[in-house]
Amino acid sequence: MQNYWVWTSHGEDYNMFDNNSEEDAFTTEPTNPYVAMVSDAFGNTEAEAGFDQMNEEEPNPEAKKFYDILDAAEQPIYEGCKEGLSKLSLAARLMSLKTDFNLSQKCMDSIAKMMQDYLPEGHNYSLWPVILTPYNLPPEMCMKQEFMFLTILVPGPKHPKRSLDIFLQPLIEELKDLWFSGVEAYDISTKQNFLLRAVLMWTISDFPAYAMLSGWTTHGRLACPYCLDKTDAFQLKNGRKTSWFDCHRCFLPEDHGDRQNVVSFRKGRVVKDSAPPILTGEEFLNKVCGFPKTVAFRGKSWKKSSRIWQTHNWHKQSIFWELPYWKVHLLRHNLDVMHIEKNFFDNIINTLLDVKGRTKDKSNHDSICKSIAIAKTCS
Template sequence: MRRHKEHVTPEGEMHHPFDAIVWKHFNEVYPGFAAESRNIYLCLSTDGFNPIGMNGEAHSLWPVIVTPYNLPPGMCMKREFLYLSVLVPGPTHPRKSLDIYLQPLIEELQMLWKDGVEAYDISMKEIFKIRADLMWTISDFSAYGMLSGWTTHGRLSCPYCQDETVLDAPPPWLTGEEIFRERINNIEGLSKSVDCGGNGHDNPSKTISGYGVTHNWVKKIIFWELPYWENHLLRHSLDFMHIEKNFFDNLTNTVLNAPGKTKDNIKSRLDLPGLCKRRDLEMKEDETMPIPIFRLPNAGKRAFILWLKNDLKFPDGYSSKFSRYIALFFRDISSKILKESDVGLLKANIGMKLCNLEKIFPPSFFDVMQHLLVHLPDEVALGSPVHFRWMYVFERYMYHLKKMVKNKAHIAGSIVAQWINEEISNAFSTFFGHPEIMSIPEGNTVLQTFMMLNCETFTPYERMFEEYMTLSVPDITPAAMQKAKDTKFAEWCKDYINDATQFYTFSMWMLDFVQGPRRSYRSWPIYHTRGYTFHTHNHGQNKKTQHYGVCVPGTNETDYYGLIQEIMMVEYHGDVGLKVMVTVIKHVLFFIHGYVNNQSMTGGPAPKKFPRGIRDTSEIALTAWQDDRRDQVAEISLLRVETHVVDDVSDYDIAPVNPPNDEYVSDGDVEADRDSDDGSE
């Protein structure tokens, strides 16, 4: 939660919303809020969906979702950090009455801004007052009008240009104070939804002075009641996802001449003489439409459908360039890391690209969706990279909410009940972890220490730690040194690397790894790797074949035999998506030296066992970190493995395992496997 305060981004780059002008401006205006780095910066998103499906009756459900921006890029906008704050019930569309349903949320935001609430910081072991700020809203363009109060259709549909839409020069950038105090408050007949109700905004052209002529304001939105709202530079964010989709829908439908969807129709041709000189597109005397150069012939349509991955091949080979260039604009502006100089270049280029398109397509092609492209670079410069402000994440989450419907007689209540159960489960798994992990004493870092001490990348840091301990305790014994490694090395290494990031550059996986694993993990009863199958003891104990007994070669020429108790995947926070497969083995018999349950059978002294140590082995390394997004595994030269007995309070050993080309087995496969084995018996 404090990363935005502690992390330093390279000059001139934007990686996260805290690098943007909006965030920095807000902190300058409210230094008291910015002084507490644990205060929360929120965004809000809403959209409607039909929980019954397209084939059922009309039903419109509108969830209002909030999510914090304090988290690192790898955690920000993830499903577990999306919170359902309001659920507007159906079956009718809320339309202009959405503000009425937002009243409880706005009251809580006002309280969180003014008074805050007490929270406990587990990392600093203290109670503090936490406050919250709503940065902006995210929605598609139709919901944009519901949240902003500016009607997004008609002649003045652009919320940025407003009444300057018809001018050639760029419109002036208005501050929140100029919009609210100088414009909205001076419009006669403009009211709040909570005062007149949703139906009170019907027929705005008759009740609101100047509506549709000098402005498109239809209501005073409830967000103006937040004391800081007018000081935000960006209050409502345009959705990149829907703009990109609608733009290419219009482009594709027009070049394919899709009936009912193309922008090149009879009405547009009849209006053409009064708008521009395009005699090659005007209607002929026999009332037929000339075939334009941008329309694909039947052969071109067939090639387009069969080969969608290539550039569009138009008859003259001309306009395909503009299609490709526009696609490059969307690609570049949606980069995860943007330079300020690149944003200025994108803004300059998109205007030229749209002008070139105007030479080819008729004026009817250029509706508000094509126009909004010129404002996307401005929002990126103000807000952040678009992937922190687009609807992809929220649309997927709404599909997740849709699957929660279990009772169609009470759709909203069914979703809320399922969501509460899911939140409770997530809270327990995230903050309390697995019961076996919770049984480990607080501060125990056995697993993290083991993986650090057996990774060659951390060998230099191990030597530095030994030098540090030798200077601190000159007469330290080897046994005390090993104990210090087991208990302090992981935390020391984390602090050392975090401090060194101010002067040195580390690989992304290394920065994520030293922070430690998540407290929750996934577990499977069956695991396939390198052509071998492993079962947990509970899953395989009643089968005719045994896949749970293992032999672990030790570093002291001792072989240890045990049973696999659990197969789990430990995950790490961060962009890289590190994952480590771990098997929990219950040792039941130690051979060679004759030790059973840590007792010597021959009368000799038992070898001393430490929770973790560095004893190199010639065994092939069985630990690797996997990039979840690219499905790649780190080189084996980065790692080393050490296998030996663990003497800890849980009486089990955690041995890392590296599974390249692994296959995870679903619960259904597990049941099928169990049924087949039972049937064979």
């Protein structure tokens, strides 16, 4: 929507910019869009009416840093510069360039130093580290676990696959700190500091990423992380590919008519078995506790055990089990349904339309048969 500065259709109040009418809210751009950017990210900076001013507290250092950034949106880079060119606007645009063109931090530091050389004499562009610091990892972690950044992150082109846990180590450390110690935060509505704690509820990913996050390999006959070794998957005769067609009837009520259907599903097959039991977090933890955790490696390929994928699909103990509350969650990993549906739709349409280079049809027709089997299962 053009000039849609206040999201009234999404629940925002058009009075947030002190406009006199709702019409003004749709036609008047905020005076400084960078102030609006910070406000959108952290919430309205105006205090709510009715709080007790006697109980006001000074913001803690981290909150103070935020207010310093907010103030920077109004501060010109130097006296007499073009209107609207604030310290925050320059830092934001530099960060945008860094992201768009994948510039290194060393390159950005050089650009910042060069720009400072061309600014009026006596000017000190000191906001650059203030903007960047909140997004950097703690220096003590970088020093203590330097391999995470030098050995794994710097090369970059290789897909992390099962080494994803190495990337997640800084995140897990912060999550544990947020659970045990918490972090001091500032409530703008009450003007008081408080201790903020946080918990990771679940992950959301597609099916291949599910394997990297959970430690259960999502290919092969035992690909289903719910059925585990209780799966009814079978292999197609010609291509020997695994098919999960007709693996869903066990989830139906015991008196459901489709359980006795010997025509619409696998020919002559009646399903009497009940659904596999839902394992608790404690039971899952007991199963994976004997498997190794992912560790940093230098140039060594991943070696698969010959026993893996015969009776189970576990390939590692996920780093998420280090979180003290992970085992009590009822749901730890979610699938991104929209992403999966899009991929599934693309495969079906490209195969039916015989799109060159995109079709799943093969000479033995196993791929198309597998897709049709999945489609029948979903229907």
